[in-house]
Amino acid sequence: MKAGSLLLWLLLALLLVCEPSSAEPTEMLSAVGQSVKLLCTTTPKEKTQLSWKCNKVTQNKMDSILSFRPPSGGLFKGPCYVDRYKLQDNYEKGTYNLEISPVKFDDSGYYECSWGGVIKETYRLVTFQMSSQPTGTLVQGDNVTLKCEVSGQQSSVQREWKKGGETIQNDPRYKLNKDKSHLEISDLKPSDSTSWKCIVTMGEKKVEETYKLNVLGFEEEDKDGDVRIATRDNVTVTLPCRLSFPLRKFWSDFPVESSSWHKVPEEEASLLGTYDNNGFTTKFKRYFLAQKNAEKDLNICIGSVRFEDGGRYQCSVKFNGGKDLKKLIHLVVLNASVTPGILVQEDSEVTLSCRVSHHGTSTKLQWISPNETIYSANSDSEKLEVHITKMTSNDFGIWICKWYEESKLETRINITLKEDRKNSICIGEFCTSKWILVGGSTAGCVVIIFLLFLIPCLLKKRQRRQRRVKRPVKGRYCQCERGRRARQEAASRKASQNYNSYEPFQ
DSSP, rough: OOOHHHHHHHHHHHHHHOOOOOSSSSEEEETTTOEEEOOOBOOOOOTTOOEEEEEEOOOOOEEEEEOOOTTOOOOOEHHHHHHHEEEEEETTTTEEEEEESSGGGOEEEEEEEEEEEEEEEEEEEEEEEEESSSSSSSTTTEEEEEEESSSSSOOEEEEEEEEEEOOOOTTTTEEEOOTTTTEEEOOOOGGGGEEEEEEETTTEEEEEEEEEOOEEBSSSOOOHHHSSEESSSSSOOOOOOOBBBBBHHHHHHHHHEEEEEOOOOOSSEEEEEETTTTTOOOTTEEEESTTOOOOOOEEESSSSOOOOOEEEEEEEETTTTTEEEEEEEEEEEEEEEEEEEEEEEOOOOOOEEEESSSSSSSSEEEEEOTTTEEEETTOOOOOOEEEESSOGGOOOOEEEEEEEETSSEHHHEEEEEEEEEEEEEEEETTTEHHHHHHHHHHHHHHHHHHHHHHHHHHHHHHHHHHHSSSOOOOSSSSSGHHHHHEEEEHHHHHHHHHHHHSSOOO
């Protein structure tokens, strides 16, 4: 009886001392590149062996990481040990934690801490990582797949994707697979060049990782990928081609083979100029780079735009390896003219012509008269003429040639029709009477001739005055005191004479 009671007490004591761990392991979630700490706390005992073991997903058995006997026993490294595993021991507090830093994807698996062969703590480490396919720098128009892979088969794991800190919106370019582990992005744009975040939730644990996409492309694009510009003729227009990255930087990091401008008619493209380390080179005087030594801007200017300059222009950057960037700019040029001219007489015949080059579809052409009467051409028409058989007073004033399209792109030209009073003379849009112009010219000539005679006379008169000025008298005293000194000397001589004329006193 006593022997049975003693055995029972020994079993209870053994259970209390060993402190067996629970059957279910503690789950740990970590992103690749982060740090994770596995805790192991127990009552320290002399000459009791501590060991950490692991059974990774890539293994089929539990192998030793390290073992030692506290407080001063030697440390023995097992088959699972790598330099990223560090033991943080404190004998007095009884803590022997295992830190893994940085975590790698294949660190996923089971870990256990044991004292004297008795398991104290068990952990199940789940790792996840983000990657892209293909990797590296991407070019506008490419396709990419972002991966958020979790180690093992984890049915309880949930994923959430964010772009630049915001949940991704419904976009036909984005496509997620069933478990949201893969995000496919098609037709990449410069706006996709940002941080993409995958948030993994497993139970109450939530960990996130960020992946940065670099997309080389163009800025300032319309929804259809082209840029449309409308302008009138005889002005300077800028064709935009701004890159989303510094071109000079990628001449070394992402080698650029060439960059150039072309005009792209339907039959054959013509080279306008090339851009390299030395700047923009072209054989056309009217084409020049908008900004010299620009890091991102390949904008070019066309001076004194002509009607025939309308059409499609292409800015292209070609990289080594076959990748290239191309941007189309659609230039619309508006031209207006008046026959016989802007200076017309009442009751005369006038024709106003308005035409547009390479206007595209869904466009309208209009003439707006001074009294706001609108003359419209048929839809998508390239030319509109207004024929006035007999000019009246209501027809004089500002006529507006206007072109616009549904996307609210528009341009206009103002032409002022002025009445010719037979003796009027016009210079450009400035008109005045012929007699006023002749009278003003004559008066101006008279004033000029008068000044030509007057100025030499004034100069000669000034020279004569300068010659008449007396030169100052040389002496040690001021010329203004000359009279006073003369009087003093005369008085002195007279006094001397009077003194000499006195007879001596007898």
